[in-house]
Amino acid sequence: MPSSSLSTQPRAKPPAESEKITINLGYIDLGQVDLLVAEGFYSNRTDFIRTAIRNQLTTHGDAVKQVVARKTLVLGLQSFGVAELEAARSAGQMLDIRVLGLASIASDVSVELALATIQSITVLGALQASAAVKAALASRIH
Incomplete structure (x- = not known):
């Protein structure tokens, strides 16, 4: 059976595809986001936030x-x-x-x-x- 060698050098971590951010929303805004998610307009809160950001970037392109x-x-x-x-x-x-x-x-x-x-x-x-x-x-x- 052929032997295989394992590298003991650490692998370089590939660059992240995105950066994690944290935001604070008021309860009413958050409730409205959750309502739109519950009604199926967005798959989750993150989907809503990404869409909102992309729309603003397009507006200010x-x-x-x-x-x-x-x-x-x-x-x-x-x-x-x-x-x-x-x-x-x-x-x-x-x-x-x-x-x-x-x-x-x-x-x-x-x-x-x-x-x-x-x-x-x-x-x-x-x-x-x-x-x-x-x-x-x-x-x-x-």
Whole structure:
């Protein structure tokens, strides 16, 4: 019987597809949401909230596009790995990361490399990075 080897190295966790948020609603608003769910308009509270958020984003879509263009934000996902940051360091560049969505700094990026290459981070959405890198860059995160 062939033997198989198991890797003892931890697997990198894939980036989350969404970010969990918590909101507080008044009892009347919550009751109305529950009523719409009970009547079958939405499958659950989360479905209602996601739909409401998407509707508001659609309503304000032009304003979002104008702000993204004015602030030169990257819209969507922007990832930074060791290779990208080493290239920036070799070129003598400091990065100003500006993202509307998800900014991700790879888990193998060292604190030293992050500090040497990232001048500032502005994220409207979520920032994924190791706890050590986030702590080291705390004063540069806006």
